[in-house]
Amino acid sequence: MTLFGIRIPMMMSLVMWAVLWEVVGRLDLIFLIPPMTSVISAGMDxxxxxxxxNATLITLRSFVFGMALAIVVGVPLGVLMGRVRIIDNIFGLWVNMFVSAPLSALVPILMILFGLGETTVFVTVFLFAVWIIVLDARAGVMQVPPSLIEMGRCYGASRWTIFSKIVLFSALPEILAGIRIGLIRGVKGVVIGQILVSIIGYGELFELYSRSFDMERFWALTLILFAAAMLLSAAVELFEKRIEYYAGAR
Structure with a gap:
């Protein structure tokens, strides 16, 4: 970002918001917004x-299991949809429907099906993340130029070699982009699942702090979740940049 010819780091926007938050908190305009320094101090405690x-262990367990299943199911399904027309016709409507649907409305149904334990949270994370992974993997495979596949055939490459060395590598940028967005949606899913259904993990803490009006810890926990989502996204994005040349070659 450039202001009056001076390049300003993107992190400055966070600093500006933190200063504004501190000012609003110090003026005591809204009792729900304590000063930023109090939130940081509460977070450290x-x-x-x-x-x-304990809540972090429970939340991480549900998130990791849900995301692992979303990747294991989403990437192969998206690749198959991009390569096999009949599979695309069968699953395409359902995938697009679930991507655009308000998945939070399905959480009570999941509660009836799977009960009030971690299983419901695990399934919620999976449903929030898997569909965008499928769509991005499908888009990446469909953008592979036929000329690359034809070139592989001309050099005598087998079907498996063409699939593994050309199709998958060419689609890798979109696959990683889908996983990155899926991670962010998975964080949303684990919090919604814990708050609406199981009241375990971070959901239990959010419920406790909101009922007792302990807003310092409430906002501290919220910032921890935001930071975790940003770090996960940044880690995948960093890996994306390392394989950008595949998209360029494509």
Missing amino acids: LVQTGSWQ
């Missing part, structure tokens, strides 16, 4: 408590 550590 929070991460040392056993309740936060």
Whole structure:
């Protein structure tokens, strides 16, 4: 970002919002917004408590299992949809429907099907993440130029070699982009699942802090979740940049 010919780092926007938050909190305009310094101090105390550590383990377990299943199912299904027309015709409507549907409305149904335990949260994470992974993997495979596949055939490459060395590598940027967006949606899914259904993990802490009006810890926990989502997204994005030349070659 450039302002009056001076390049300003993107992190400055976060600093500006933090200063504004601190000012609003110090003026005591809204009791729901405490000063940023109080939130940071509460966050440092929070991460040392056993309740936060136990909640983090529960939340991470549901998130990791849900995301792992979403990737294992989403990437192969998206690749198959991009390569086989009949599979695309069968699943295309359902994938697009679930991507655009308000998945939060399905959480009560999941509660009836799977009960009030971690299984419901695990399935919620999966449903929030898998559809965008499928769509991006499908888009990446469909954008592979036929000339690359034809070139592989001319050099005597087998079908498996063409699929693994040409199709998958060419579609890798879109596949990673889908996983990156899926990770962010998965964080949303694990929080919604824990708050609306199971009241475990971070959902239990959010419920506790909101009922007791402990807004310092409430906002501290929110910022921790935002930071985790941003770090996950940045890690995948960094890996994306390392394989950008595949898209360029394509």
